[in-house]
Amino acid sequence: MPICWFPPSEFSPNAHSSKLSLPSSPSTEFLPKIDKTGSWLAYLGRIKTAEFLLRIGIIQSDLDALCKFCNESPESIDHLLYFCQPVWDTWTNILSWWGMQWAPPATFASLLHWWKTGIVKPKHKIIWESIPFAVIWTVWNTRNKLVFENKTVDWMETTDLIKARVAFWVTSNKDGSVYTMDDIMFRLHSIMKSG
């Protein structure tokens, strides 16, 4: 069942839309629908990576199409949101936060599918389902701050921001009101173990 989300104020529609090439109304369009992988993939198709811009001729140079995090690989969705080393490490850290080690799926699409079909207790599902959304949102915003504001990336800070966003979204939802921000950010492993 889709979860009803209440995006925090930082996600105001006008704050980012001019830079991000993302849907202009996060409050209505950025609803996690991870129970429908197709919806996720459609949403991701709207993220205009450098590789996409090169393909359609907006940018001209292969160099400009490189990932801004590593400057080594073309900035595709798969690379930017999954395979780029610091992003990969971030996913690993987030899974460790959950108390899980993983056998990484082969593609970003299969990661989302794996997430969707993951066996999680019903009461924990609200947290679990918000995680990919928080990672994607945060990595994309981090990338844009680097590209448009030349802001250095602190990946530890980025990981903490993902946890904070998950905590905020979950505790803002009536189904997650049994948790506190601290529960989710700092005691998540205990919550999982306590059932």
Ligand SMILES: [Zn+2]
């Ligand atoms: Zn990269």
